[in-house]
Amino acid sequence: MSQADELFTSATAGADAEQLAPSAADRTRTERRTFTWKTIVYGIIRPRRRSARRAEDHESFIVDIYKPWFMWVAVALLTLSALDAFLSLTMAQGGGIERNFLLAQLIDLSPHLFVAMKLLGTGLGIILLTLLANYQVFGFLRGRSLLYLFLIAYAGLDLVKLFHFLELTA
Numbered sequence: 001m002s003q004a005d006e007l008f009t010s011a012t013a014g015a016d017a018e019q020l021a022p023s024a025a026d027r028t029r030t031e032r033r034t035f036t037w038k039t040i041v042y043g044i045i046r047p048r049r050r051s052a053r054r055a056e057d058h059e060s061f062i063v064d065i066y067k068p069w070f071m072w073v074a075v076a077l078l079t080l081s082a083l084d085a086f087l088s089l090t091m092a093q094g095g096g097i098e099r100n101f102l103l104a105q106l107i108d109l110s111p112h113l114f115v116a117m118k119l120l121g122t123g124l125g126i127i128l129l130t131l132l133a134n135y136q137v138f139g140f141l142r143g144r145s146l147l148y149l150f151l152i153a154y155a156g157l158d159l160v161k162l163f164h165f166l167e168l169t170a
Contacts, residue, residue, distance in 0.1 A: 070133065073147050074126045080154040081122040085115045087161040094168050125150075 088098055089111050098104040106114040129150075132143035141149075 070130055070144070070147070073151055074130065077126055077147070077151055077154060078119065078122060080151070080158050081119055082115075083158050084154070084161065085118045087158070087165050089114065091161070091165055091168060096164070096168065 088096075088103070089107065092098055092104075092107050098107055103114060103118065106117055126147070129143045129147045133147070135143050137143055137146060
């Protein structure tokens with residue numbers, strides 16, 4: 001053992017472990033970890049983080065492993081988005097009007113582009129809200145709450161469109 005190790009061991013031998021660990025106030029605010037695409041790929045292949053490690057991180061943290069119902073909510077949202085795209089295209093061909101100006105332009109430009117952009121936008125939104133599932137959005141809602149609200153809203157929208165579609169075909 002080197003002389004420096006002996007000095008450190010003798011100086012800390014009687015110290016309590018809590019006294020040696022830095023407190024939350026002692027930690028600097030600079031982030032020492034870097035976030036890259038390699039981080040995302042590694043987190044997908046070998047996920048480890050299921051919850052926050054520190055008490056101060058429990059308000060907002062990103063995890064690697066999510067609850068199983070997030071997958072079901074994501075699949076349901078994408079399915080409802082695909083149903084919405086189908087109903088929108090079918091109703092537009094039957095003389096209906098798409099109320100969203102941007103999506104109406106995409107339908108006129110190319111139905112394939114319309115479906116692709118609609119599903120891509122929904123998918124990116126789902127990924128973002130899943131990543132931010134534990135963060136507070138608007139100061140009082142968590143990202144996961146927004147996922148559930150969007151699921152309910154999309155189901156309601158699709159029901160209304162389905163009723164209009166059935167009226168047009170009857």
